[in-house]
Amino acid sequence: MRFTALLAPLGLCASVFADGQAIVDSIGVISSITGELNTAVSSWKGDLLGALPIVGKSTELLKDINNGTKTAKASQPLSVLEAITIAGAIQNLQKSVNTTLTTIIGSKKKFDRLLLSPVILLNLDLEKDASDRLGAAIKAKVPENLQTVAQGLQDTLDGYFDTAIDAYKLFRR
Ligand SMILES: *[C@@H]1O[C@H](CO)[C@@H](O)[C@H](O)[C@H]1NC(C)=O
Numbered sequence: 001m002r003f004t005a006l007l008a009p010l011g012l013c014a015s016v017f018a019d020g021q022a023i024v025d026s027i028g029v030i031s032s033i034t035g036e037l038n039t040a041v042s043s044w045k046g047d048l049l050g051a052l053p054i055v056g057k058s059t060e061l062l063k064d065i066n067n068g069t070k071t072a073k074a075s076q077p078l079s080v081l082e083a084i085t086i087a088g089a090i091q092n093l094q095k096s097v098n099t100t101l102t103t104i105i106g107s108k109k110k111f112d113r114l115l116l117s118p119v120i121l122l123n124l125d126l127e128k129d130a131s132d133r134l135g136a137a138i139k140a141k142v143p144e145n146l147q148t149v150a151q152g153l154q155d156t157l158d159g160y161f162d163t164a165i166d167a168y169k170l171f172r173r
């Protein structure tokens with residue numbers, strides 16, 4: 001009797017943590033770090049020391065994407081409303097990713113000069129893979145009739161990453 005009384009609130013806590021809102025929150029964190037990465041790259045003068053915050057934000061971004069995947073995997077299956085709310089958050093993230101990758105492409109010459117472009121390319125590859133894992137984890141929790149929408153959102157993000165990855169592969173010596 002006492003034992004079940006203890007377990008019930010624990011069960012409640014787990015479902016409160018692992019829900020649509022937790023996924024929306026993780027995507028919000030990813031969007032805001034993506035924005036900070038954009039600021040770090042666009043304000044960078046091209047010096048080696050100034051590149052450190054860029055690497056820092058990039059590492060933080062990877063950690064936050066992976067944390068989002070953990071949150072999505074722990075989630076219960078999502079309701080239609082939750083899935084639509086998450087889709088809205090992903091659309092905002094797409095804008096942020098597009099802006100940041102455009103800035104990163106525009107800064108390639110500066111990275112080239114410091115021989116840092118291969119590091120950026122590696123990070124872009126890692127971030128694309130992490131983003132694919134996050135997308136797959138979310139899609140697995142989305143109602144059947146919205147899975148095509150979820151895949152479409154992921155394909156758009158992948159396209160952005162591919163544009164940036166191609167730009168960094170080009171002219172590689
Ligand atoms: C991971 O995500 C969860 C849910 O969004 C959040 O509460 C937690 O603070 C995050 N952990 C880290 C290390 O960012």
Ligand SMILES: *[C@@H]1O[C@H](CO)[C@@H](O)[C@H](O)[C@H]1NC(C)=O
Pocket residue numbers: 098101102105159160161163164
């Ligand atoms: C950003 O979006 C525009 C419009 O869809 C697209 O043409 C451009 O290639 C995207 N940028 C990147 C880096 O993918």
